[in-house]
Amino acid sequence: MMSGRFIWKITFVGEPDTGKSSIVSRIVFDSEVGNFSGKGLLRKKVSFSSGNEKKQAEFIIQEVDGFPSDNKVLIGSAAILIVVDVTKKFQPDKISRFISGVDKKLEVCIVANKIDLKYEALTWLEELEPFAKKNHVSLYMVSSRVSDSVNSMIQEVAQKLMVRVNGKQKS
Numbered sequence: 001m002m003s004g005r006f007i008w009k010i011t012f013v014g015e016p017d018t019g020k021s022s023i024v025s026r027i028v029f030d031s032e033v034g035n036f037s038g039k040g041l042l043r044k045k046v047s048f049s050s051g052n053e054k055k056q057a058e059f060i061i062q063e064v065d066g067f068p069s070d071n072k073v074l075i076g077s078a079a080i081l082i083v084v085d086v087t088k089k090f091q092p093d094k095i096s097r098f099i100s101g102v103d104k105k106l107e108v109c110i111v112a113n114k115i116d117l118k119y120e121a122l123t124w125l126e127e128l129e130p131f132a133k134k135n136h137v138s139l140y141m142v143s144s145r146v147s148d149s150v151n152s153m154i155q156e157v158a159q160k161l162m163v164r165v166n167g168k169q170k171s
């Protein structure tokens, strides 16, 4: 079994104002508003458990506004995190079109953000869960203002990526 550090690039995509930069700030600085422009790459070391083992990984984090049709911006990414704002109407067609264009080898998930505004929500689990299932992606309900919600998403993404690494080693 190979040990050592894993370096994974993860890319946040989604409409402007869905909260991508805020989530990235939460991950990298554990604060709401990061002192960064939202451009360029940020790094974050994460520890996570894989079975009984503790593992270390480093995430290289990219943010892209919109749904890039040009796959070049996604090159090298291990995971694509599609951020949606629960206070906005969900756009299933746009998002499933994007998902169908993404390489099946990548881990893709929907990150439904701003759940602290649950009572203003126009998009919620009854719509998101069946969508995620149908499109074979995972779903995380988060708020960039709630540290735990973002942390557990990152832990799960790391675990999913680890499962993919292990799968590759077996085959």
Ligand SMILES: Nc1nc2c(ncn2[C@@H]2O[C@H](COP(=O)(O)OP(=O)(O)O)[C@@H](O)[C@H]2O)c(=O)[nH]1
Pocket (backbone or CB within 6 Å): 014, 015, 016, 017, 018, 019, 020, 021, 022, 023, 038, 113, 114, 115, 116, 117, 142, 143, 144, 145
């Ligand atoms: N209430 C609430 N507001 C949020 C949350 N995440 C982001 N925002 C706000 O949504 C707006 C857009 O956030 P930003 O991170 O710049 O979105 P981006 O354009 O996708 O990078 C800002 O005013 C944020 O403060 C959240 O979880 N809850």
Ligand SMILES: [Mg+2]
Pocket (backbone or CB within 6 Å): 020, 021, 022, 038, 063
């Ligand atoms: Mg941004």
